[in-house]
Amino acid sequence: MEAGVRTLLVWCPDWPVVAAEIADGVPADAPVVVMAANRVLACSEGARREGIRRGIRRREAQSLCPRVIVVEHDPGRDARAFEPVVAAIEDVVAGIEVIRPGACAVAARGPARYFGGEEAAAERIVEQVAQTCAVECQVGIADGVFAAGIAARTGIVVGAGDARGFLSSVPISALEKPDLTDLLKRLGVETLGQFAALPASDVLTRFGFEGALAHRLASGSDHRPLAVRQPPLDLAVEETYDDALDRVDVAAFAGRALAEQLHERLAAHGLACTRLGIEAVTGDGQELYRVWRHDGMLTAAAIAERVRWQLDGWLTGARRGAMSGPTAGLVRLRLVPDGVMVHVGLQPGLWGETGAERERAHRAFSRVQGLLGPDSVVTMVLGGGRSADDQVRLVPWGDEREPARPAAEHREPIPGVVTEPLLGKLASVTHLRPIHVLSKSENSEMFEKGRGVASKGEGESGAREAGEREAGAREAGEREAGTREAGKKGAGNGRGRVKRGREGAPSWPGRFPRPSPAIVLPEPLPAVVRDAAGRIVGVSARLELTGEPATLAIERGQAVAITGWAGPWPADERWWAPEEARRRARFQMTTEDGRALMVSLAQGRWLVEAIYD
Structure with missing residues (x-):
C-alpha cells in the first residue's frame, strides 16, 4: 500500500484547557476539566493526578476531585486562541494545514532541508512557539498525518517507511471512531496492527466506507494529501525618500509611481480593490493615515488621483497651519x-464603470427619444405571466421599470421536485441563432428548410380531427363548469383567493418552467403533431396524451421526427370571462434536425410559439 507523505505535526497537549487559560484566565496548574455533552473532553495535569480521565461524566469527575474547575467547551475560543500559534509557526515554515485547534501539520521535506534535518526542524518549531506564544507543544514526524499525530503524543520521529510497524502496537481506540472501535473490540481486534492485517476488501464489505478509511489509516497510509493554508498576500507598496516631500507636485509625482506599482501588483494576482489606504510618515516621525472608498474598481489612474488629492490636502493644510496637517515633509509613503x-467578480455596468459613461448613455438615449419619440428607445421588464409571450413588457427609456404584473420567484412547478428540462440535456443542438424580433413575414421563413410535401394521410384524418376537437371541446366545457362551481364555493370561505409568494407577489401557478426561450414568435405558426401510427396527438381533460408524439410538421411542411419532448404544462387562463378565456397545454420538443421548440395545443390546434437556442 502506498505510504503517506513525510509529515511534521505540531500538537499542543490539553489545548481546550490552555485556550481557557489564555482567553478566560483559568489557572492551568489547578485541576481543570473542559466539558462537552456532560463528559470530560480535556483535563489539566492537576486533574489527571486526581484520577480524572477523558470521557467520564461530570458527576464522576467532581466526585474524584470536589475542587475541580469546570469549563464548558467553546470551539470558537479554541480556534481564536490557536491562531497566534499558527502564525508563529508560519514565521518559520510555510504551507501549514490546521487539523483542529491544538494541532497543525506541514510537509516535513522543506523544513528538514532548510534546518539541516527533521530533528533540527522539530526543535526550531518547538522553540519558536515557546518564545512567541509561551505555549508548550510537541512535534511528531512520520509518513502520513495520522501516524505523525500518534508520534506527536510522545514527541518522536518515525523513520521513513516504518509507519505501519510503529502503528501496529497502538490501541485501536486511537482511531477516535467510538462506534467502529467498540465493534472491533467485540470482534477481538485490539490494536491497529491487527486491524491492518485484515484484507481491505473484506473490511469494506463488512464495515463500509468508514471502516475502509480507518483501515487505510491503520496501515500507515493517508486518505488525502495535506491541504495547506495559504498565508495572506502582502499587496501593500511603500517607498522611502531621502529628501522630504514638502511640495505638492513632487509628492504627486512620487505618489503616481507608487500607484502604478500597486496596480501592477494587484493585476499580477488577478485582483482589484475598492478601498485604498494611504499612509505617510513625516520627517519628525508623525504618522498620517486615510482611507478612500470608490464605487467600482480602482484603476491605476484612479489610485494616482486619490493619492494626489490626499497628499495635496496634507501638504496644503500644513502650509496653512492646520492642526491636523503634517509637521514636516513626507519621508515615506505606503x-x-x-x-x-x-x-x-466585479462586473462593470453595460456602459463601463458607474459615473460619466452612464450619464453619457442617458443623454444619448434622451436625445434619440426627443427626435423620434418616447417609444423609440425601450428597455425590457420581466414580469408575471404563464407563458413566454406575456411575461415581457417594453418600457420607454427613463420610465420606471416596474412590471405591470408582479410575480414571485420562479419556482419549480412541483414543490420539492427539481425540474431538469429536456432541452438542457441535448447534445445535438450545437448552433446558435441570433436573438432578434421577427416580423410577420419572417415567421414562415424561419422554417423554410424542409418545406414541401405534406404528410401522407393528412386528408384522410380530417374527419377524425374534427371528431377529436369536438370531444375535446365537450371535455373542456365540463371542466370549466366544474372549476367555476368550485370557485364560487371557495369564494364563500376564503379559499378562492389568489395564492401569493414572497412579499405578497402572486406565484402564477401554471407558469412555464425554465429555461426561457430565446425567440418568441409574434404570431404562432400552425403545426401538426402525430404519433407513430399517423394519428394527430391530443390531450384529454385529465392531461393524458392520446398518443406518443412522433413527428412534427410546421405549416404543411415535411414532417420531422421528434427526438424528445417534455410536458404537458397546462394553462387555464381567465375562465370566468368566456371571450377572453384561453386554455391550452404546452410542450417542449426537439426534432432530429436540431431545433428546440415550444409547442402548444389549444382547441385542437397545434401551434409553435417560441424557439430555443
Missing part, C-alpha cells in the same frame, strides 16, 4: 489595498 476581490 499604499495599502483594502476591500480586495477577484477582478472577474
